[in-house]
Amino acid sequence: MDKKKDIRSLTKDELRSFFVSENDKAFRGNQVYEWLWAKGAHSFDDMTNISKKTREMLENNFVINHIEVDNLQRSADGTVKNAVRLHDGLIVESVLIPTGTRTTACVSSQVGCSLDCSFCATARLKKMRNLNPDEIYDQVAAINKESLLYYNRKLSNIVYMGMGEPLMNYNNVLKSIEKITSPEGLGMSPKRITVSTSGLPKMIKKLADDEVKFNLAVSLHSAIDEVRSKIMPFSKTFPLAQLREALEYWYKKTESRVTYEYVVWDGINDTKEAIQALVKFCKYVPCKVNLIEYNPIDDGEFQQAKPEVINNYISNLEMNDIIVNVRRSRGKDIDAACGQLANKS
Numbered sequence: 001m002d003k004k005k006d007i008r009s010l011t012k013d014e015l016r017s018f019f020v021s022e023n024d025k026a027f028r029g030n031q032v033y034e035w036l037w038a039k040g041a042h043s044f045d046d047m048t049n050i051s052k053k054t055r056e057m058l059e060n061n062f063v064i065n066h067i068e069v070d071n072l073q074r075s076a077d078g079t080v081k082n083a084v085r086l087h088d089g090l091i092v093e094s095v096l097i098p099t100g101t102r103t104t105a106c107v108s109s110q111v112g113c114s115l116d117c118s119f120c121a122t123a124r125l126k127k128m129r130n131l132n133p134d135e136i137y138d139q140v141a142a143i144n145k146e147s148l149l150y151y152n153r154k155l156s157n158i159v160y161m162g163m164g165e166p167l168m169n170y171n172n173v174l175k176s177i178e179k180i181t182s183p184e185g186l187g188m189s190p191k192r193i194t195v196s197t198s199g200l201p202k203m204i205k206k207l208a209d210d211e212v213k214f215n216l217a218v219s220l221h222s223a224i225d226e227v228r229s230k231i232m233p234f235s236k237t238f239p240l241a242q243l244r245e246a247l248e249y250w251y252k253k254t255e256s257r258v259t260y261e262y263v264v265w266d267g268i269n270d271t272k273e274a275i276q277a278l279v280k281f282c283k284y285v286p287c288k289v290n291l292i293e294y295n296p297i298d299d300g301e302f303q304q305a306k307p308e309v310i311n312n313y314i315s316n317l318e319m320n321d322i323i324v325n326v327r328r329s330r331g332k333d334i335d336a337a338c339g340q341l342a343n344k345s
Helices: 012-021 027-036 052-061 133-151 166-181 201-209 225-231 240-254 272-282 307-319
Strands: 068-074 080-085 091-098 103-106 157-160 193-197 215-219 258-263 287-292 323-327
Touching: 012 027, 068 133, 080 133, 091 133, 103 133, 133 166, 157 166, 166 193, 166 201, 193 201, 201 215, 201 240, 215 240, 240 258, 258 272, 272 287, 272 307, 287 307, 307 323
Parallel strands: 103 157, 157 193, 193 215, 215 258, 258 287, 287 323
Antiparallel strands: 068 080, 080 091, 091 103
16 A cells, blocks of 8 residues: 655645645645644544545545654743654654743754764764654644643744754755744744754855845854864864854845854863953854853763853953853753753653
């Protein structure tokens, strides 16, 4: 028997054409498309304004490969972590991060990760495959429901900072954002979405050429090549000079400020030299810096820098008119914080 096609891989026009080929009305494709995306139907039986005969025909031809939240954990600080089971049994994790005024979804783009950052638990997982656009979309839809349930408000922001390197799943990530921002999907503004990359120059330039409207964040962690290549070995192939050139290109094309994600570790990037290198790098393109609290991943090789070092970073950046924010970790007690997603739940 032929394998059934995932119906959400079809565009609206393809759905309309399918119904015409079945001697039905084209508008039926519009109805099904709305059920699949805006209404988040998990089965054809949910499509109550479509006849039973038509639903059976869809069932015979297609599947809806929706996700299931396999395990939900709530942190003492209100953070929610979802272990998400995909249609083939693989698991990824996504996180709902609440603050006083907003709720943010942190979503995964790959099962495991393609890269080898030594401070990140996810990087220790073998990369199994890329996520499809609908699997990324479903993570956001599930977190939006949880935001409404637990905090009585819709999801306000999305960050692609979960498992995987988003720019190594480029097409699917962009298709997922297209669905999330579409009025026929979740209708979110692209300005409320941030894609975080470890710094792939060629793909950053491609984002600029594709005139994307979402925000760009770069996991920098050091502006000294020798240090960065030790903690992020893949970056030997993409030295900072190339990253700088790509970011300058990005800003020239988009006029959108870059966010640098930066963790300060004891004995690694806690020197005056490291601070000055970051200040210099920040002057190449308009940017802001998020200093992120480190979340240990058990082996003790990396330790959070002392508070006075963080303060030195802050004062030096502010002295040079560079916007800096300190991001306190959320959900550490359930391994939901930045760098901790490793399918432990």
